[in-house]
Amino acid sequence: MWKSPNPKKTYDVIVVGGGGHGLGTAYYLAKEHGIKNIAVIEKGWLGGGNTGRNTTIIRSNYLWNESAYLYDHSIKLWENLSQELNYNMMFSQRGVMNLAHNEHDIKEMKRRVSANRLNGLDTQWLETKEIKKLVPIMNTDNLRYPVLGAAFQPRGGVARHDAVAWGFAMRADEMGVDIIQNCEAQSIKTRSGKVEGVKTSKGFIRAKKVAVVASGHTSVLAKTAGVRLPLQSRPLQALVSEPIKPIINTVVMSNAVHAYVSQSDKGELVIGAGTDGYNSFTQRGGYDVIEETVRAIVELYPIFGKMKMLRQWGGIVDICPDASPIISKCEVKGLYFNCGWGTGGFKATPGSANVFAHTVANDEPHKINAPFNLERFSDGRLIDEHGAAAVAH
């Protein structure tokens, strides 16, 4: 599907991280910016990091204008991605529902629905009886935190996580991008404020520009170049059940009781849990976090009470103080970061890659990602999306 060349001595751009965001960055750099001398280096295998560990939910119902533009840019690219990459993304716009369980939830979500509509997004408010129509198996009233309504985005949905990594990889490879797996970035070399290249497990590779898209490990790599990022890395868990007949045809998320669930095409329930309450790189996560989520799922959907879970895993997410990403240049010339996606980066894969490629190619941010700079942590222009980020940060 793609060649696995040995690294050349020098590249125009090295992308560190072979997940969806990194491979997409290489793809858009080659396709839209005419840069072909690119390497994507990946410690493990393509899409084996957080691209392969998330719950594949796609939505753009974020509160602030900056986020709405960024995430909706992504949805628009998702909508045409199977055609563009000639590879089936299995993108299914089955809708995403965010449940309200108390008065504050109702106010916050109605405000967000209004903000979304002003930004041209398709979010709408659902009353409990409309929720029951869409998801008849939901227990809306006989539980500790009853379901009082929901924000619903019909254009949201799910996609196949492997497909987005493989699709970008194949098309980037065809345009001459070197995709190098089992190649760990060990440190980023700089000289007098300018990037020189990356020391890897396959030797030193020189580059004019280095674009780091390494999710949970971004801050660790940044430190090797003397750059400090406002990130904290934590395990985030997910689990899937045994496969069952089709029973839930949308994505249902709840911040308040912390449960979200969708059903894969194989029939498994895909369930997302929360982050652990402490920094860790163990890709495992605590059992109490899973227990809390499963308890909420069983209360919301009593019919799932006797199901067996097939497997559970964790990934390391890099969390920003304002729950928004960083897609930015930094004080080192030729060094770029796309990180801080925290618990919700998958939805943004093509949009993030697209604007990041623009930033790397032009040494200037695209107007969509300009607000997501590093300077916001000193000038105070934070993009606070703690309400719209479904998993508590």
Place this chain on the structure above:
Amino acid sequence: MILINCPYCGERDQSEFSNGGEAHVARPENSENLNDKDWGQYVFYRDNPKGIFYERWVHSHGCRKWFNAVRNTSTDEILKIYKLDEKQPKLDRFTNTLKTPSGEPKVGSGNFTVKK
């Protein structure tokens, strides 16, 4: 799952505790004179090492007292627990099990709970 040895109550499950992030972060003197960049560093930036990390914990569902810990974030192994009035142990007292900054430890998380 981590067992934490609270200096006041003894060994308890991690779910009884809350994490307070990086330890030994002092509020800057004369903060009213700081520029935005330095103030931003204090407010938003914290160490995030893969390896040896100094951190704070509070026994929320127990004695509710704060204390410090040194933990290897690549394995979750707690290397040292000390009270707030004790001195910060020096970094060179601990061995980092990682050969490269973003590498993986030989022994994965949790395995150390098997008695050595």
